[in-house]
Amino acid sequence: MSRRITRPALVVAFGLVAGWLTGCGSDDDTVGFGAEAAWSRPTPTGAATGVLYLTVTSDRSDALVGVDVPTDVAGRAELHTTMAADGGHEHHHGGDTATTVEPAEPAEPAMTMAPVESFPIAAGGTLLFEAGGNHVMLLDLPDPLTSGETYTATLRFESGRTLDVDVVVAENAPD
Ligand SMILES: [Cu+2]
16 A cells, blocks of 8 residues: 555655756756746637746756647747736726716726747846746647647747647646
8 A cells, every 4th residue: 555655755755856956057057958847728618718837947048939730739839928918998887977987996908918029038038938927829729728638839049949848738737
């Protein structure tokens, strides 16, 4: 009984130690060129858009300028940023009074997103794409993204470098 628990625990412990060793054992604080924790949320049937989140690191100053995904995943992908929407366009429909109604509670600012041409990344820097923030927008989905599905996205950088990233479709970010 206990062996079933012990064995995965050892594997996890080894992974942590190995990660710690490689993290601290190199000559300096060099950050590699890479991407990790890439995932997409499942999409409902008929949805035209999806998202891709990931973490990108670069050993030198560069900029992410685009992402390519297989056409059976999405027609195209855009780099998007998320920002608070300009609050000046509240629409009040069909009210029977012209009285301005103060919100009962401070409303969360409405968020909107916009395409971005590139995301600069500093030497040794990290570029984070996450829910509520910067993200890769998947457009013109031919089919829903379903949990457990995987695909390869190719990141394109200003320097001309490219990076293939394995993406998993899941409800939550990978640990
Ligand atoms: Cu978006």
